[in-house]
Amino acid sequence: MLRQQVTKRLAACRGLASEVRIVEVGPRDGLQNEKNHVSTGLKVDLVNKLTAAGCDYIEAGAFVSPKAVPRMADSKHVFQQIERSNAVTYAALTPNLKGFETAMEVQADEVAVFTAASEAFNKANIRCSIEESIARFDPVFEAAKPGGVKVRGYVSCIAGCPYQGWVDPAKVREVTQLLLEKGCYEVSLGDTIGVGTPGSIAAVLKEVLETVQPGSIALHLHDTYGQALANILVGLQHGIRTFDASVAGLGGCPYAPGASGNVATEDVVYMLDGLGIKTGISLDELVKVGNFISTELGRMNGSKVGRAVASSCIHE
């Protein structure tokens, strides 16, 4: 294939990681805002196909209020029905003890908690301050300790907030450190509304990395303004080695109907392949998964790589 040919001669970009971990969030972050009902069977199929494509970290569901997030109401069944691979971490979002206990019941491998770097965002969404929101996770951290269950943290709105606008990078660093101190092994910095550019993302990373090791940081970038891949490149250049992504770009900005959501995993893997950076994921298989789920959901494939392959740009 041309792709392999053209990427034979690689990166003059020195000093980048030789291997990167992709956290596939399609089944959770991607589907949680889906307008229409998504069957448990389809979610299970999606997770199984992602496993087969070589994804080694899949956020498969969330144990949250079914009233608040109806699309995740069947996460228990999803976890019970997926075919697991020992090589894969199947994680779940668990904002409280009840959620954590359900996650353990269905043998989630890891859990995740979430807050925002914006006071206005937290107030609008969970009616409490950032500090209070993190204190609410204490029971989860406590419960996770004895069994050594790994807890991942999400910080949203790192590059801008739909309510307060500007978010101070110092606040991002503060919240990140607090989550790490509480017990998170890694904090995923989320540009929830995708407004970040290589300029602002570099500014956030510069600030956070003053006191936090790059190995404890992941980037979770939405592609609302088309900046996600350029921002990931900036992340790589700052030593970040974990990136969240969503197959077919599943998900949307909940504040912007029609706007793009998570960066598409296919587009990220294509770029990383082109840089000679290993992910363990087969792009060809992943593209098939992206086309499968897009067709099933009746939505345009949000991955440009997916669309380009489908329309076969290359005379093979």
Place this chain on the structure above:
Amino acid sequence: MLRQQVTKRLAACRGLASEVRIVEVGPRDGLQNEKNHVSTGLKVDLVNKLTAAGCDYIEAGAFVSPKAVPRMADSKHVFQQIERSNAVTYAALTPNLKGFETAMEVQADEVAVFTAASEAFNKANIRCSIEESIARFDPVFEAAKPGGVKVRGYVSCIAGCPYQGWVDPAKVREVTQLLLEKGCYEVSLGDTIGVGTPGSIAAVLKEVLETVQPGSIALHLHDTYGQALANILVGLQHGIRTFDASVAGLGGCPYAPGASGNVATEDVVYMLDGLGIKTGISLDELVKVGNFISTELGRMNGSKVGRAVASSCIHE
């Protein structure tokens, strides 16, 4: 606006240009493959609106065979009807002396010639070798000299060819040098099918810049695989200061119906604004132009920034 707020604190990306020239190719490269008829009036409107938005270089048409490129058959009328600004360069593609003479007749400010870095691409498209294709421009270079008309060169397929696959960066350098020696003041390196990644684009730039000054190079990137902005960032990091782009991402890969075409000018300007790099273009006005032309053509706006602004992600 949030955008201004979040980009106040800028780039930790050091050493980038403080100013960049955008070559707006929407009216030519963007429209030349448009499926349906585009009226002269609409083309004129588009160029005028781009002028008003602050674009200072607009490729407004092509003087080529109307049989080969029927959408450009009325370029003469477009040039005659646009309202010109003295601050703007209105350029035309002129592959032969006849085209050059027509361009001069309607007072095009600059002209452009084009070839490819792939022998297979040239053979398939214009049935001659790269060298022969460049020799065909001799009359244009000769005619341009006395009046001091600037000639720009395009080299397509710099990161991959739909026919031969792999393209040797050394070939890109060789063709670029030949065009500069013939009399081009600048050569625009085109990733015509958008397969390049920060890895392969860096490899091409590294090779070309061994013998060519970055000020003589532009990048013309298609976003077929979603890599264009990341590739532009790599270009900036290699000292490139001119980038071609097309409002609303007009244009498509002629070899891939449905696939994305040129990188959208809005997305490029959004990134550059976020890096504190000046273009002279008003993003707000440009977004309006992108929405205008997309609506008129009845196609989805190819700019993510355009779509995000239209769906208003931000609670102002």
